[in-house]
Amino acid sequence: MxxxxxxxxxxxxxxxxxxxxxxxxxxxxxxxxxxxxxxxxxxxxxxxxxxxxxxxxxxxxxxxxxxxxxxxxxxxxFEIEDLYSFLEDKGLSDTIQSSRGLRLFLAKDPFECIISSIASANCSIKRWTRAVDDIKRGWGDCHLFRGERFYTFPSPATLAGVEEESLEDLQRREDKLPDDFRFTDLRSCGVGYRAPYIRETSRILSEELDISKIHRMDYQDAREVLLELPGVGPKVADCILLYGFRKTEAFPVDVWVRRIMNHLYPDRNFSAREIAEFAAREYGEMAGYVQLYLFNHARRSGLLEKLRG
DNA sequence: ACCCAGGAGTTTG
DNA sequence: CAAACTCATGGG
Incomplete structure (x- = not known):
């Protein structure tokens, strides 16, 4: 097709x-x-x-x-030409050069996005992507296709029932593990101290809060609900809103975006909160895409390296 | 050995 | 409210 x-x-x-x-x-x-x-x-x-x-x-x-x-x-x-002209109006046309054709990569499964975003906090990209893979391999359903293994992401109820840590797996982690090895606890997936956050959030999403209800909420209401979940702060909430529910008003502010914004507006010295307010006011429903393009442009142009430290 | 990672939670000022 | 401190743990 x-x-x-x-x-x-x-x-x-x-x-x-x-x-x-x-x-x-x-x-x-x-x-x-x-x-x-x-x-x-x-x-x-x-x-x-x-x-x-x-x-x-x-x-x-x-x-x-x-x-x-x-x-x-x-x-x-998404009519991405609207974004291009919007970026030009805002004096950010540089970002189009290095990011042309970049679109949102939305979650195939909102729950996976929630857990994945919690795991990403204060963690390198390599580590949290591997953690999500380990979780899928541990508790998802395996589907073989021409010898390749694919796993679904487990349900909230399944993850809620997973042990946070077991001595058995902590020992086996030292050994070389086969590709299809399944851990029996969350800690072994490399999520560290976030294990209880993941477990409790899974429990809430299986027992108290229906994920499909979040889809129908507006940005602000959904944000307040998400912030109640353990492991979900302002940045993670905005990631979930943007990538998990396509609330494009979300403008996730991580350390890099903060450095980029303060580089763009050297006279301001924004705090994270001020950046969020500035983005909401200046970018409205384009905020999520603006963040995406800003970050990608900074990465590709070498600005990120310049702003390190 | 030491430091940091696309922050959040908790305690303190 | 804002600043400071701690939190696992793989990788440079």
Whole structure:
């Protein structure tokens, strides 16, 4: 199946390090992941073509919901030219050069995005992506496709029932582990002190708070609800809102965005909170994309290295 | 050995 | 309210 696309760089979007999920499995220039289409697990391969995105499902699923899912995940319906002209109006046209075709990489599963974002706090990108993979391998459902293993992300109820740590696994971590080894506790996945946060958040999402309700809330209400979850602070909440629920008003402020903004406005010396307020006022519903483009441009132009320390 | 990682929670000023 | 301190743990 081909989906016509304009202004979409699949590779850039995959590798841009958005916290919704680890990048998909790269195979020969294409990207593979297990998606749930109408309740049915389906390995899918996407490949960039000429003005099209080639989509190959590897099990029998209906076309229309598959197409909608792909369009949602890569935000293909978004009129990105509107963003380009918006950025020009705001004096940020530099960011377009290095990020053209970059779109939101939205979560295929909002719960995965929530846990993934909690795991990302004060943690290197390498480490939290590996942690999410370990969690999937430990408690997700495995689907074999031509010898490749794909895992679903476990449900809130499943993760809520997982031990935080067991002596057994802490010892086995020292040994060389086979690819399909399944840990029996969260700590062994490398989430460290965040293990109780992940467990309690999973419990709340399985017993008290229906994730689908968050979709219907506006940005502010959803943010307040998310901030009640353990392990979710202002930055993580905005990541979840942006990548998990496509609330594009969200402008996640991490240390890098703060450095970038203070570099852009040297006379201001923003605090994290002030940046969020500034972004809400200046960027409105474009805020999430502005953050994405700012960060990517800083990374590609070498500005990030300059701002280190 | 030492320091940091795309912060959050808790305690203190 | 804001600043300071602590929190696991893999990787430079």
């Amino acid at each position: 081909d989906i016509p696309v304009r202004e979409f760089d699949l590779e850039l979007t995959q590798e841009s390090g958005q916290t919704s999920q680890p990048p998909w499995k790269r195979v020969d220039g294409a990207f593979r992941e297990l998606l749930i289409i109408g309740g049915v697990p389906c390995p899918v391969e996407v490949r960039a073509g000429d003005e099209v995105l080639r989509v190959n499902p590897y099990s029998d699923v209906p076309r229309k919901p598959l197409k909608k899912k792909i369009e949602y995940i890569f935000d293909l319906k």
